[in-house]
Amino acid sequence: MAAWRLLELLLLGATGVWATGCGFRPEYDSPSPSPAPRIIGGQKSRPGEWPWVVSLQTQGHHFCGGSVIHSWWVLSAAHCFHDIRPQDVTVAAGSVTLGMGGVTRRVRRIVSHPSYSRSTYDSDLALLLLSRPLPPGRGLGLVCLPGEPAEEDDGQWGSCYVAGWGTTEYGQERGSGALREAGVRIVDWLRCMWWIGALTQNMVCAGHEEGGRDACQGDSGGPLQCQAPQGSPWYQVGVVSWGRGCGRRQRPGVYTRVANYRAWMDEAAAAAGRPLRPQKATPTGLGSAPQKTEPEVAGGARPCPWRPLGLALGLALGRWLG
Numbered sequence: 269m270a271a272w273r274l275l276e277l278l279l280l281g282a283t284g285v286w287a288t289g290c291g292f293r294p295e296y297d298s299p300s301p302s303p304a305p306r307i308i309g310g311q312k313s314r315p316g317e318w319p320w321v322v323s324l325q326t327q328g329h330h331f332c333g334g335s336v337i338h339s340w341w342v343l344s345a346a347h348c349f350h351d352i353r354p355q356d357v358t359v360a361a362g363s364v365t366l367g368m369g370g371v372t373r374r375v376r377r378i379v380s381h382p383s384y385s386r387s388t389y390d391s392d393l394a395l396l397l398l399s400r401p402l403p404p405g406r407g408l409g410l411v412c413l414p415g416e417p418a419e420e421d422d423g424q425w426g427s428c429y430v431a432g433w434g435t436t437e438y439g440q441e442r443g444s445g446a447l448r449e450a451g452v453r454i455v456d457w458l459r460c461m462w463w464i465g466a467l468t469q470n471m472v473c474a475g476h477e478e479g480g481r482d483a484c485q486g487d488s489g490g491p492l493q494c495q496a497p498q499g500s501p502w503y504q505v506g507v508v509s510w511g512r513g514c515g516r517r518q519r520p521g522v523y524t525r526v527a528n529y530r531a532w533m534d535e536a537a538a539a540a541g542r543p544l545r546p547q548k549a550t551p552t553g554l555g556s557a558p559q560k561t562e563p564e565v566a567g568g569a570r571p572c573p574w575r576p577l578g579l580a581l582g583l584a585l586g587r588w589l590g
C-alpha cells in the first residue's frame with residue numbers, strides 16, 4: 269500500500285496526473301455495495317460518492333459547484349465568475365459537508381470560454397487552474413470527460429445524477445450545507461426546446477417531465493454525471509447552467525454539453541502549461557514519461573471504453589439485418 273502511494277506521488281510529481289484513472293469511486297463502490305439511499309427532490313450524498321464534486325467559495329461562502337477533471341484543473345460554469353477574481357476563489361474538495369474536512373486550494377487562473385454569452389448562456393463553462401495540484405486519495409477522484417461530440421449519443425447513458433450544495437427550493441436564500449444529489453434523465457433536445465425554448469446546440473437538458481428532481485441556485489457549475497452500464501466509469505455529460513425555476517413540470521434543468529468543448533478544453537489547458545492529456549513526445553523529448561503512459565491515466569481525459577464495443581455491435585447488427 270505504501271509503495272503504491274509512493275508510486276502515485278511520483279507519477280503526480282512527474283506528470284500532474286493520478287494513477288487511479290477517472291470515473292470510479294473507490295471509497296464508495298465496495299465489492300458488496302451498501303444500498304445508496306435514493307438539491308430539489310433529491311437526497312444527501314454519502315461521503316466518497318461523488319469524489320470529483322467540489323464547492324467554490326469566496327470568503328468562506330459557497331457560491332457555485334465544480335468538478336475535478338485533472339489534479340490541476342476544475343471545470344465549472346462561466347456565469348459563476350461574472351464579478352469574481354481568481355484570487356477571491358477557494359476550491360473545497362473531498363468533503364460532503366461545507367466547512368468540514370477535505371482539501372482546499374486557491375485558484376491561479378479562471379479560463380472562461382471565449383464564446384460564453386451572458387445573454388444566451390451559450391458556452392457556459394470555465395476551467396479553473398489551481399495554485400497547487402490536488403493530491404490523489406483523501407476522498408478525491410477525477411470524473412471522466414466524454415469524447416468528441418460526434419461520438420456522443422445520449423441514449424448510451426443508463427443513470428445520471430446532478431449533485432451540489434444549492435438550494436432545495438427555488439428562491440431560497442441559503443443552500444444546503446450537505447452535498448445533495450438527484451437522479452435525472454436526459455431529455456430529448458427538441459422536446460426540451462418545445463418546453464423551454466432558447467436552447468443552443470451546446471446545451472443538454474435533464475430532469476423529469478413531471479418535475480420534482482432538479483438542480484437549483486447554487487448548483488451551477490457542478491456536474492451532470494452519467495454512467496453507461498452499472499459498474500462502468502462516471503462521465504461528466506453536462507455543467508449545471510440555467511433553468512426556468514427549479515423542479516417544475518416540463519421545465520428540466522439546462523446544462524452545458526461538455527462533449528462539444530472537449531477540443532477547446534484540451535487547447536486551453538495546454539496553453540496554460542498544464543495539459544489535460546499527456547503531450548506527444550517531441551523529437552527531443554528524452555525521458556518524457558507520459559509517452560509510455562497509457563492514455564487512461566491522463567487525468568480523466570479518455571474516451572468512453574464502451575463505445576467501440578457498441579459501435580461494433582451496431583455495425584454487426586446492421587449487416588445482419590441487411
Ligand code: 4AZ
Pocket residue numbers: 482483484485486487488508509510511512513514515520521522
Ligand atoms: C441558478 O439560478 C439555476 N433548475 C441553476 C439551475 C437551474 C435553475 C437555476 C435548473 O443557478
